[in-house]
Amino acid sequence: MDVERLKARADEIAERESARLLERTAASKSLFERAMRSMPNGVASNFQAGHPYPVYLSKGQGSKMWDVDGTEYIDFHGGFGVNVVGHAHPKIVEAIRKVADQGIHFAVTTETTVALAEAICERFQLEQMRFVNSGTEATMDAIRVARAATGRDLLVKMEGSYHGHHDSVLFSVVPEADVLGLRHNVDQQGRTWYTTEPTSKGVPRALWDTVIVVPFNDANAVEQAFADNPDRIAGVILEPVMMNIGLVPPKPGYLQALRDACERNGAALIYDEVKCGGTIAYGGTTERFGVRPHLAAYAKAVGGGATIGAFGGEARFMDLVTRGAAQQGTFNGNPLSAAAGLAALTEVLTKDAYDHLGKLGTMLAEGCERAIGESDLPAHAVDLGAKGCVSYRKEPLENYRDFLETIPELFYASFSWMINRGIFMTPGDEEQWTISVQHTEEDVQRYVDAFSEFCAELAS
Ligand SMILES: Cc1ncc(COP(=O)(O)O)c(C=O)c1O
Numbered sequence: 087m088d089v090e091r092l093k094a095r096a097d098e099i100a101e102r103e104s105a106r107l108l109e110r111t112a113a114s115k116s117l118f119e120r121a122m123r124s125m126p127n128g129v130a131s132n133f134q135a136g137h138p139y140p141v142y143l144s145k146g147q148g149s150k151m152w153d154v155d156g157t158e159y160i161d162f163h164g165g166f167g168v169n170v171v172g173h174a175h176p177k178i179v180e181a182i183r184k185v186a187d188q189g190i191h192f193a194v195t196t197e198t199t200v201a202l203a204e205a206i207c208e209r210f211q212l213e214q215m216r217f218v219n220s221g222t223e224a225t226m227d228a229i230r231v232a233r234a235a236t237g238r239d240l241l242v243k244m245e246g247s248y249h250g251h252h253d254s255v256l257f258s259v260v261p262e263a264d265v266l267g268l269r270h271n272v273d274q275q276g277r278t279w280y281t282t283e284p285t286s287k288g289v290p291r292a293l294w295d296t297v298i299v300v301p302f303n304d305a306n307a308v309e310q311a312f313a314d315n316p317d318r319i320a321g322v323i324l325e326p327v328m329m330n331i332g333l334v335p336p337k338p339g340y341l342q343a344l345r346d347a348c349e350r351n352g353a354a355l356i357y358d359e360v361k362c363g364g365t366i367a368y369g370g371t372t373e374r375f376g377v378r379p380h381l382a383a384y385a386k387a388v389g390g391g392a393t394i395g396a397f398g399g400e401a402r403f404m405d406l407v408t409r410g411a412a413q414q415g416t417f418n419g420n421p422l423s424a425a426a427g428l429a430a431l432t433e434v435l436t437k438d439a440y441d442h443l444g445k446l447g448t449m450l451a452e453g454c455e456r457a458i459g460e461s462d463l464p465a466h467a468v469d470l471g472a473k474g475c476v477s478y479r480k481e482p483l484e485n486y487r488d489f490l491e492t493i494p495e496l497f498y499a500s501f502s503w504m505i506n507r508g509i510f511m512t513p514g515d516e517e518q519w520t521i522s523v524q525h526t527e528e529d530v531q532r533y534v535d536a537f538s539e540f541c542a543e544l545a546s
Pocket residue numbers: 166219220221222223225248249250251325330358360361385386
């Protein structure tokens with residue numbers, strides 16, 4: 087089927103399924119109307135908004151969640167990658183209950199916080215780490231430490247990558263770029279550097295001069311950045327597996343080439359493991375791909391559902407926080423979050439858990455791949471540990487430019503189709519699924535069945 091016909095068919099499906107979704111979510115609509123009075127778009131974060139309103143949830147248990155209308159879903163959204171432990175895991179609930187009885191917050195370090203720091207250092211092979219409260223803070227502080235350690239300002243980042251919403255990294259980013267109509271505003275003239283203006287209003291344009299944007303999976307582009315800016319680059323930050331354009335693994339040798347380039351040029355290699363850490367392997371990227379960064383940022387899954395972030399790496403970098411690089415926060419190491427994180431990392435997300443996650447992930451990706459093949463759609467499925475997705479382009483993606491060749495219309499039709507069939511998905515085409523330790527083969531089969539029917543409908 088030609089692409090234009092496919093897009094038209096996807097638009098038809100999306101229209102029909104969206105209407106059905108609106109019909110059966112009256113309680114969400116009414117909560118939205120109430121929420122609009124106190125919060126822009128009626129939500130707590132831009133990423134939680136929906137069109138014309140989001141589906142609001144009321145509870146979760148195991149691999150399932152229920153919306154405020156009482157409809158049950160299997161959760162493949164996974165709280166954007168946080169819920170690898172699933173919902174209301176008894177071990178985590180018990181840990182939180184215990185803390186609730188004994189003091190929720192002190193702003194003084196507790197033994198639980200120390201134990202979680204040890205667990206994080208052990209599994210991700212970090213010499214030292216510090217706590218923060220989100221992925222945004224984790225990358226912000228890692229970048230500050232890299233700048234402090236090198237006495238340099240410039241930062242290299244990958245085109246289209248998302249590292250949170252602090253000012254230093256909001257250049258050439260997918261989500262806000264969409265709102266501002268910047269997704270396709272890239273230089274097509276074959277220039278070496280790929281860049282965009284700030285992808286958020288309110289970011290000082292002056293910071294644009296501190297960010298060098300390069301394509302993912304291209305070590306030569308990073309080498310070139312070092313050659314063009316001798317002794318000026320503090321660090322190279324990247325998601326080792328790029329997960330805001332679907333799921334794009336690093337090419338063999340790429341991470342080692344970046345590590346070597348940073349070593350030769352006195353800069354820090356910074357992994358943003360906010361999504362990778364805790365999902366792609368027990369030991370995150372370092373275990374999966376065998377290349378250590380100088381610094382790394384963590385959040386999401388490492389808190390077992392509670393609010394937490396962390397960053398760490400080599401002690402010679404981390405030591406800068408004791409010598410003038412500001413690193414602090416009232417809630418850092420909060421006992422409630424630390425207890426949830428400790429239970430998650432030491433009792434739930436054990437080494438064995440990753441065998442289960444990997445098995446289910448492969449079953450899901452293979453099922454989707456079969457459905458795509460049977461309907462001969464321009465798409466492919468990809469997975470890594472607990473994460474995976476369908477990207478609507480025949481060939482695998484290597485970087486952001488490849489992502490621009492995907493067909494968003496097909497994703498949007500799939501979103502409302504799946505949610506109407508009890509499969510709760512992430513709302514953007516740049517996102518991916520998250521499987522939890524509480525998911526079963528039956529849950530995965532339900533996803534595959536609903537997706538197979540969608541593919542057949544699209545091709546009919
Ligand atoms: C790769 C990556 N880095 C950083 C962040 C920011 O994390 P947070 O939303 O906890 O601030 C995100 C959030 O989605 C992310 O995906």
